[in-house]
Amino acid sequence: MKRICVLGLGYVGLPLAIAWAHAGFPVLGIDLDEGRVRRLREGKSPIGDVPSSDVAEVVRDGRLSVSSDYSKVATADIISICVPTPISLAKTPDLSYVVEATKGIASYLRPGQLVMLESTSYPGTTEEVILPILEGSGLKVGRDFYLAFAPERTNPGDRQHTLANTPRVVGGVTTACAEAARRALAAIVPQVHVVSSPRAAEMTKLWENIFRSVNVAMANELALLCERMGIDVWEVIEAASTKPFGFTAFYPGAGVGGHCIPVDPYYLSWKAREYDFYTRFIDLASQVNLSMPYHVVERVAEALNAQGKPLAGSHIFVLGVAFKKDVDDARNSPAERVLELLVQRGVVVSYNDPFVPHFNLAISPFLKEGVSLDSTPITDEAIKRTDCAVIITGHSLYDYKRIAELAPLVLDCCNATRNVDSRIGNLVRVGAPNRKQ
Numbered sequence: 001m002k003r004i005c006v007l008g009l010g011y012v013g014l015p016l017a018i019a020w021a022h023a024g025f026p027v028l029g030i031d032l033d034e035g036r037v038r039r040l041r042e043g044k045s046p047i048g049d050v051p052s053s054d055v056a057e058v059v060r061d062g063r064l065s066v067s068s069d070y071s072k073v074a075t076a077d078i079i080s081i082c083v084p085t086p087i088s089l090a091k092t093p094d095l096s097y098v099v100e101a102t103k104g105i106a107s108y109l110r111p112g113q114l115v116m117l118e119s120t121s122y123p124g125t126t127e128e129v130i131l132p133i134l135e136g137s138g139l140k141v142g143r144d145f146y147l148a149f150a151p152e153r154t155n156p157g158d159r160q161h162t163l164a165n166t167p168r169v170v171g172g173v174t175t176a177c178a179e180a181a182r183r184a185l186a187a188i189v190p191q192v193h194v195v196s197s198p199r200a201a202e203m204t205k206l207w208e209n210i211f212r213s214v215n216v217a218m219a220n221e222l223a224l225l226c227e228r229m230g231i232d233v234w235e236v237i238e239a240a241s242t243k244p245f246g247f248t249a250f251y252p253g254a255g256v257g258g259h260c261i262p263v264d265p266y267y268l269s270w271k272a273r274e275y276d277f278y279t280r281f282i283d284l285a286s287q288v289n290l291s292m293p294y295h296v297v298e299r300v301a302e303a304l305n306a307q308g309k310p311l312a313g314s315h316i317f318v319l320g321v322a323f324k325k326d327v328d329d330a331r332n333s334p335a336e337r338v339l340e341l342l343v344q345r346g347v348v349v350s351y352n353d354p355f356v357p358h359f360n361l362a363i364s365p366f367l368k369e370g371v372s373l374d375s376t377p378i379t380d381e382a383i384k385r386t387d388c389a390v391i392i393t394g395h396s397l398y399d400y401k402r403i404a405e406l407a408p409l410v411l412d413c414c415n416a417t418r419n420v421d422s423r424i425g426n427l428v429r430v431g432a433p434n435r436k437q
Contacts, residue, residue: 005076007101012152013082019188021058029066040066048328070104078114085119091266102133109137114146114180122271126198142174148181149198151205157327167191171201209264215250217285223252223431233431234415252431254392254413255292255334257323262332293337303428312346317386320393321353328355335392340366352378
């Protein structure tokens with residue numbers, strides 16, 4: 001029976017650890033967040049996609065143990081690296097978590113172990129960054145240990161496409177590495193597609209997410225054009241979706257969020273410059289998506305101005321700060337930049353999100369001091385006393401008819417109010433003309 005170690009117990013690592021445990025394998029989860037380790041040992045899940053009951057079951061049965069001690073990786077046969085790969089403020093890759101995790105493994109690497117990087121990164125990461133660190137132990141890849149890249153395909157909040165029914169891609173440093181990784185993953189996923197190298201697998205992951213970034217950017221840009229032309233972009237997308245071939249619907253919004261779409265294009269564009277290649281099309285898409293929070297703030301200012309109110313000093317109530325509907329994941333949410341820009345322009349801000357009780361605005365080029373916010377209950381009084389309610393993430397729990405009836409002004413960034421009476425004149429939607437027009 002193979003022993004599994006998962007490094008990083010977040011949105012990728014924890015579901016993976018649970019999947020291995022449910023498949024009957026003994027699993028060790030390692031995370032440097034002592035608070036997270038403590039909660040998991042108590043059978044409590046820190047993320048919404050994994051029920052606490054699942055954690056409690058495998059912890060109680062001894063199939064999952066949790067630690068912050070890297071020395072325990074020596075006991076594992078298969079090691080999966082599932083740590084963050086963020087970008088800096090200057091939009092350059094930050095592989096510090098990957099490097100530190102790899103160093104932790106190298107200190108205890110032993111013959112026969114399989115190491116798989118599952119965190120998204122640029123082509124070359126596995127062989128140029130991880131491999132030299134591991135071979136610094138004196139062991140040789142393909143002979144003493146195995147190394148592969150197997151990109152995660154986690155989609156927070158998606159109940160249809162899960163780890164158990166989603167195919168995986170893998171690329172090994174050697175043929176033996178690829179086969180070891182294929183056999184390992186085949187124990188928990190329905191299909192494993194082997195590519196020729198880790199670089200091909202790394203590019204595959206970026207391709208998947210940049211595809212979405214580019215198409216969302218087109219939707220965002222056409223939303224701005226539709227506003228100017230007096231056309232409802234949401235009506236157009238709905239109509240185009242009736243075509244049964246050659247069209248996939250993507251939707252505009254306040255920007256893009258999550259760990260992948262706002263980040264992955266920069267990993268590829270950064271690496272491409274090493275080859276004197278500039279990813280103009282991809283970079284343009286990122287620029288369009290980054291511009292949307294600024295557009296949202298301008299729409300708020302215009303709508304308030306139409307009511308004779310200035311933006312500065314107004315009270316804006318943001319609804320939904322998670323990066324997508326009905327999830328507790330607020331990583332890189334466009335709500336962060338919207339709130340930063342509003343605070344910068346002298347707005348009194350508050351927010352509500354039933355899935356995100358606390359939301360921090362870090363020091364940035366837009367904020368000299370960080371701001372810590374707590375979710376404000378969405379009471380009738382809270383809605384009435386705001387100058388504008390801005391719907392960024394359209395959670396299912398919200399009563400949009402009530403919000404539209406009580407708020408003096410509503411800016412809808414995600415078409416959440418599509419079923420609200422069109423005669424209500426205080427509704428403004430991104431990508432559509434004002435309803436009073």
